[in-house]
Amino acid sequence: MTTNPQPSLPIDTSRAHPARVYDWLLGGKDNYPVDEAVGEKLPPEARDAARQNRQFMHRAAAWLAGQGIDQFLDIGTGIPTAPNLHQIVQNIVPSASVVYTDNDPIVLRHAEALLVSRPEGATDYIQADVRRPEDIVQHARHVLDFDRPIALSLIALMHFITDEQDAHGIVRALVDTLPTGSYLVLSHAASDLFPELAAQVTAEYAKGGIQLGFRTRPEVERFFEGLDLVPPGLVTATEWVQPTPTSEPEASGIYSGVARVS
Known part of the structure; x- marks a missing residue:
């Protein structure tokens, strides 16, 4: 089943x-000239990073x-790009339940059309901001059973949350709601x-009004403390x-990890 999402809010195209x-970097069409203007000024490696990040999510x-x-809470979903997370997991576990979250109204508009669950499973969507983790968890409890393991997915999200906004505290608050046997899946742009x-990408995003907080390996590792x-x-x-590690992996500026809640 798929639960009904909230009414769409106005999209700010300015x-x-x-x-x-991110949609533009992946070759998508669900973006506006203001987004394309940022993407076009980024180095070619930014497209590689978007692709690598997406492939990590798939794996x-x-x-x-x-x-x-069989339960996933995906925060920072982004504009749906097939295959989406629920399509991947429900192909393996048809009864899996997935709750998606993003703070861009355009994602909500596409969620209703694209985030369609298998009959045995469930998908849901909430328009919310990771900086208010309590709102996300409160909604997710209507679909997910927080007495059973849940995979919390934070893919290429937390480098948009600065230290001043308490990025590590936000992740800790979310992880603290998860039962034993759950997992944190996180990818994060590296500064080191x-x-x-990294400095070039950060500067170009800043010109577009988007603040980035790329982090060093020890700073990213902090998100996994206690896991x-x-x-x-x-x-x-x-x-x-890598499913077939027959050669040296492609260079990447994205840190990635999966950790279990014990």
Whole structure:
């Protein structure tokens, strides 16, 4: 089943939005000139990073479903791009339930049309901001059973939340609601792998009114404090559980990890 999303709110086309810039980087059409203007000024590696990040999500979601996880809370969903998370996990566990969250109204408009669950499972969508984790959890409880393991997915989201906005505290608040056996899936842009490139990307986003907070490896590792990182640990997006590691992984400026709540 799919539950009914909230009424759509007006879309602000005068300012760039991370979800729409990301859509442009992935070759999507659900963006506006203001978003394209930001994307066009980014280096070519930004498109590579978007693709690598998306592929990491695919692999991590499939791995979790393979472990028997059948509940997912995906925050920072972005504009739907097939295959979406629920399509991946429900292909493995048809009865899986997925709750999507984003703060861009355009995502809500597409959610109603694209986030269609298998009959055995459930999908839901809430327009909300990760900076208000209590609102997200309160809504998610209507679909997900917080007495059973849940996979919390924060894909390329937390580098849009600065230290002043307490990024680590937000993730901790969300993780603290999860029962034992749950997982945190997180990817995050690095400031220390390719420093000059990271500085260029940060500057171009800032010109578009989007503040970024890329982080070092130790700073990203803090998001996983108290959790058990599964192999291969905190690595780049292209290094995380490659299905056929026949060659050296492609270079990546994205840190990625999956960790279990014990």
